[in-house]
Amino acid sequence: SAVISQKPSRDICQRGTSLTIQCQVDSQVTMMFWYRQQPGQSLTLIATANQGSEATYESGFVIDKFPISRPNLTFSTLTVSNMSPEDSSIYLCSVEGPYRGGYTFGSGTRLTVV
């Protein structure tokens, strides 16, 4: 079954700085998905990352604020840039699998911006 290692698990950052979140999958996957879960809210899709091409961002999310890298089929990073307190959320990556029609999630990165 697919296993995702997501790092860091949590961080407290100063406003104006950037944080890069990493997700490593133990098998090759075509798409990786990045979500944000604001406090007490549901999961909102930030972008879809396909290896070898630019990520596709959802409405309300832009590449300058949330740049994504997808250098190979098992790894992706999401950077939260020029952070403000409003960026305080849990960020999660997800892939399809381990079985067709299912999805696995990383354990999440709890970000607090002060």
Add this chain to the structure above:
Amino acid sequence: GNSVTQMEGPVTLSEEAFLTINCTYTATGYPSLFWYVQYPGEGLQLLLKATKADDKGSNKGFEATYRKETTSFHLEKGSVQVSDSAVYFCALSEGRNTPLVFGKGTRLSVIA
């Protein structure tokens, strides 16, 4: 676009009570439907899923049936336990290489 609507919480039940959390969806095609659970302080876990009409997903005493005619996927459990206290998310996927679309989540608290 695709969307998922689930009942607002929080829901508070006594142990051994019957649970229903309503979920309806809007989709252009024939989506797969999911229930995910998030226990306090933990990550998101798949609870159950159904991939076509009339399929029933089940796990840990929870059940949900894919009803195409009512575009619903309601979650039920006959007898809840304190350990079932969590946030439950209904979600759909249009197919391979597409992301999940989540409902707002329903917080369940079960008291002894």
